[in-house]
Amino acid sequence: MENDLSSIRKILEHNGYEFTIQKHLILNVLLKSDVHLSAKQIYDKVKEKNIGLATVYRSLKIFKDLKIVKEINDNGINYYEMKIFSKKPLHIHFKCLKCNSIIDIDSKDADIEYIKLNKKIEEQNNIDIYDSNIIFIGLCNKCREELKCQDQLSSEE
Ligand SMILES: [Zn+2]
Numbered sequence: 001m002e003n004d005l006s007s008i009r010k011i012l013e014h015n016g017y018e019f020t021i022q023k024h025l026i027l028n029v030l031l032k033s034d035v036h037l038s039a040k041q042i043y044d045k046v047k048e049k050n051i052g053l054a055t056v057y058r059s060l061k062i063f064k065d066l067k068i069v070k071e072i073n074d075n076g077i078n079y080y081e082m083k084i085f086s087k088k089p090l091h092i093h094f095k096c097l098k099c100n101s102i103i104d105i106d107s108k109d110a111d112i113e114y115i116k117l118n119k120k121i122e123e124q125n126n127i128d129i130y131d132s133n134i135i136f137i138g139l140c141n142k143c144r145e146e147l148k149c150q151d152q153l154s155s156e157e
């Protein structure tokens, strides 16, 4: 992680931005998180260190512009995850309508199919794809089980 941070520092400084303690702390939150966080959720984790919401937004915009983080928009709310040093740069997201969590689809097979699909679209349309935002929407495993239990309870009545 320290290596990652020093590489990010280089990217920032190379582009004329200071690697401030605030940016450092925000990056730490993102690097440690295995879920996708909104600016507000990141702010909640750093506010006790005297970092304002505006600073969080400003830093995230810089990180996004420099392709350090990836932004996923869902119903007007942006969520963030690390883009560089991510072990899965191109992946599909899933959103649960019940608990609102956004999950990475972790599947080697699906990733390979997804990369193939990207290539196919590039070739068929003579375009270059840099990134994509596919979100499948439905019920996550946990919420599905909960609903099943509720169904069972109500059918027993
Ligand atoms: Zn859910």
Ligand SMILES: [Zn+2]
Pocket (backbone or CB within 6 Å): 036, 081, 091, 093, 103, 104
């Ligand atoms: Zn993701």
